[in-house]
Amino acid sequence: MEFFARIGDKEHRIEVTDLEGSHYRLSVDGVARDVDCVRISESCYSLILDGTSYEVDIIRGVNPYAVWVKGEVHDVEVLTEREKRLKAVTRKAAAAQEGRQVITAPMPSKVVRLLVAVGEQVNPGNGVIVVEAMKMENELRSTGAGTVREIRVKEGEAVVGGHPLVIIE
């Protein structure tokens, strides 16, 4: 099965072949690699590569996967051919929507102060909203210029991480 994987800023073409037992043959950009890989739990894998043993945990992160290896965390995106095509289409649609900016809560927090009102003009770097998490205040800023279209929260409201707060177009 063929995949396209992105780690750091590089993309790789990976071919996975299922061998006997817990063995797999991978071709990473044409270079073959034999791997002994056992799934230990939902998230945890044990890999042996040329005798070296690794415990790897994989969870869904912001990028499709957050991969833990010996204390390091790697963001890895792995797509099938079909998913890759689909993503290219979505990216075009997003480009069409350019100029639209959704300010979201970076973590579970409480809205302390709104710095803008609907209809207001904002420039890049303008403060839009102040949120508080764990006694620390955090000012969220606009990355582009535009008009405030929508405010989805009110002052004092508690929101989960990722919650859309303000929409600028």
Place this chain on the structure above:
Amino acid sequence: MEFFARIGDKEHRIEVTDLEGSHYRLSVDGVARDVDCVRISESCYSLILDGTSYEVDIIRGVNPYAVWVKGEVHDVEVLTEREKRLKAVTRKAAAAQEGRQVITAPMPSKVVRLLVAVGEQVNPGNGVIVVEAMKMENELRSTGAGTVREIRVKEGEAVVGGHPLVIIE
């Protein structure tokens, strides 16, 4: 919702009503009981009953549930009305098959010795097969009288727990 629960050798009729938040009202054989119950994980619940806190783990056991409370394990069977009726039917079917006995492996083990052959007569208490687990030998016996119909394993074979070994009718 109504349930029929069996614990120890007693059966109880339990009515569960969902109250606000994590609160439930239970009626156990007509006696009302308010419970604050939160599911912590797949198996783990936190219960508060009249201020007393309990951590309870529930897993599927031989009887439908094995319930862990402060180091004690209780086997509890909880059935809906429908399941209870179904079980009564199944029990009748099982009674019709009476005389058929399947000797199964009590745990993952290795077959050491077969003590009977197909067609042979066995009496209650007769040894049928010897299995080994963790260096300990275990003789499995027939609980009833009958004829050996089928032998599903051979000596030296490794089997998983619950594997049918010998069938007597």
Place this chain on the structure above:
Amino acid sequence: MFSKILIANRGEIALRVIRACREMGVRTVAIYSEADRSALHVRKADEAYCVGPAPSAQSYLRADRILEVARQSRADAIHPGYGFLSENPAFAEACEKAGIVFIGPSSETMKLCGSKTASRRLAKQVGVPTVPGIDQDLTDEEILRRAPEIGFPILIKAAAGGGGKGMRVVRESAELASAIRASRSEGQSSFGDPAVFIEKYLIRPRHIEMQILADATGHTLYLGERECSLQRRHQKVVEEAPSPVMTAELRQRMGEAAVALARGCRYRNAGTAEFLVDADRNFYFLEINARLQVEHPVTELTTGIDLVKSQIRIAAGEPLALRQEEVEWRGHAIECRIYAEDPANNFAPFPGKLILYRPPSGPGIRNDSGVYEGFEVPIYYDPMLSKLIAWGRDRHEAIGRMRQALQDYLVAGIKTSIPFLVEVMADPAFIKGDVDTTFIEAFVKRKKMDEPRHREVGLVAAAIHAYLMEKERRPPAPAAAAGAVSPWALAARHNALRRR
């Protein structure tokens, strides 16, 4: 001994106290806010009662509700842990009035310890050196006139301050006026008191504190020091015992100073005298923390004395069975505080759900934790997940064990201070014991991020994971399926055809 203790706290310290009580056969009562219904301390206590909504001011700080729960549950004592109500003399007094034992010093002693000016006066009375300064409530004019007597740099501090709030370093007289304004205003807004005092600002001092234990008869012991110089924003990050610069002679002098201070304020309970120590090993008293410290485990591991059980016994009126000569120290212990925070983003708190939580274990490793896999770290409270403590026969062994334990410690779903602490444990200056209160700030500036070493492994694992997920999703290929189809499936298909 008490038969039931209410623990007016949450998180790891509530669990620590529950453990001590269980060992002693004392029943425990937990309190919790609405945000903490699923917290570990609620699950592990014998009883648990909700005292209000998530914000601390409406729950963990509600003295009235907590006392009400204590009465209703018939608790005979309250353990305040640290933070929250632990240093609140009014709460101690309310307990005293309600006939419930507050596990701590008397409210009188707490008042004295809580005032920086009063405790500096106490130090002078008992002959313990303090940082040169003027500890009266000074007017602006007095400060401007007398600051040069002490000599710059000086520190302006809010009298009621704590945790770095209301504190300003002044390097020359031109900065004085604006620093006074800022200190007074922070003192007013944070503590409701604009009073300030001034102090000599020591260059790169160590923060070293002395643990004491005093029973109701006044029998007072010192249990040795803790080196707490590794701080950021005045919050301790790594603590250890003994201090790398300690000598037996200095320990005795500092220990006796701490005991004198405790006796001077009729101290009862476990407690801590904090000192600054300069490069010439001169020590200056800062304050008494009239409660259990977060970092108490390093003292427990080096002395073998359970401080929480000692607190409870003292509060129950039992005399300390030990004499000072019987206090012995063995080996070295280090504690790392594991916070939900992002070291790459100025240590900003990072609440959220612990998707994976695999704490380390092994010889010499203790993890005092308040969380579990699946727990959602609330936004309302201190973001500490656990305290990881390593004991070793010497400092080298303790650091080695701590480093391995940190590398084994897996927390996914949120960011934590673990990667940062791994780097601290490998830092040559830290390994040499060459630390002071400016260490962390300087360390953050000088450290470079290591290049990731296991990219290829991550890539390979992610590809196999994607392959397995994809295989689960896709139906088996028709050709293969035809050969492997089960008789059950065939029968079902047959039935389906007939029914049409």
Place this chain on the structure above:
Amino acid sequence: MFSKILIANRGEIALRVIRACREMGVRTVAIYSEADRSALHVRKADEAYCVGPAPSAQSYLRADRILEVARQSRADAIHPGYGFLSENPAFAEACEKAGIVFIGPSSETMKLCGSKTASRRLAKQVGVPTVPGIDQDLTDEEILRRAPEIGFPILIKAAAGGGGKGMRVVRESAELASAIRASRSEGQSSFGDPAVFIEKYLIRPRHIEMQILADATGHTLYLGERECSLQRRHQKVVEEAPSPVMTAELRQRMGEAAVALARGCRYRNAGTAEFLVDADRNFYFLEINARLQVEHPVTELTTGIDLVKSQIRIAAGEPLALRQEEVEWRGHAIECRIYAEDPANNFAPFPGKLILYRPPSGPGIRNDSGVYEGFEVPIYYDPMLSKLIAWGRDRHEAIGRMRQALQDYLVAGIKTSIPFLVEVMADPAFIKGDVDTTFIEAFVKRKKMDEPRHREVGLVAAAIHAYLMEKERRPPAPAAAAGAVSPWALAARHNALRRR
């Protein structure tokens, strides 16, 4: 120091050695059988190689394959753990020949320690008392003639025996002949050697052993005793240090006896001299275990000395840095072995999958574990899951901590010895320290099962669980669903209709 060590073992002890190596910066090589691909020691080592199928004889006992892996992976030493090849002089010799350091005594010393008759002779040479008996390879006639000299009851033991095999108690001369036959036959079938000897059988003795540490120069220390009287079928269940009957004077005499034995056989490595101690505190040497003991952690916790790291340093030729006067003991430690077994069914092994695994933690608690949640305990090996160790300032505190830790230890999916151990920790005779080698047998007979106390809670929880499962299964009521249906679902339905 070595740069890479191969660990010729599995389970908790392999992990214990991995931890020691990591602390010392030494890389580790694990070996595993086909049944152990998912085992923890494979995952935690730096390298891992399969050495054969599940049965030990085809994998963990295959000296040739293990040496081959050591060569290929360029390991410079092999740690054998306990069991498997750890007391096999031929393997030690093969390592010596291959130029790979065997972390243990020389093969010569191992041969001597492995022979009961040779080690009894050694004891006589160095003046250490043994159980009265005749340690030559005796003929049947000689036994019949000389047994009365020693006086009944006597013990007939296979010379090559171990673990209770080839051993028979004889209470009167009429039983002698058949006991001799049984011993010889078990000796032959289990160890390939029919030789037997006879010994006085002591009434209710304690089993107490002395830990030693000896470096290559012959510098030998004793690290104190372990009380190991709690045994069933000659397998230890609970061990502790110090022994409740020990005095400083007796410890010194037994320690010096152990050191004399070690010197007498040019011992190098950590090792243990086992003794029986009678009611009058007379001690009798049994044997030397020329390897790390399962129960070594209780000594580590009371002395503060890491025995595994000591073994490795000794094997690397480093001299012991300690003198005997510097060995100090603090507090009390107890170890409970947690087995996959059914205490209600004569402790029969109970392999299977750990559906839940929540080991305890807390001050003074150490859990040396080889398993994890989801692990399937294989049928091929020893069914020990972990060793739980509790340290306390005194025996009372250690027992209290152990009891709490056992109650917190949750293993579901298989049966374990945990409930049995909880009862032992609450037994008045155990609490008094009144134990001997017959304790467990008598305890099993006298104990009654407690009535379950939490039936109603179990019932209530199961009912709510069933309710939640049922709610998940059932579709929401139609009326409610109509109002709550999402626009996405509606669109999908619409499309489906159009496509028909």
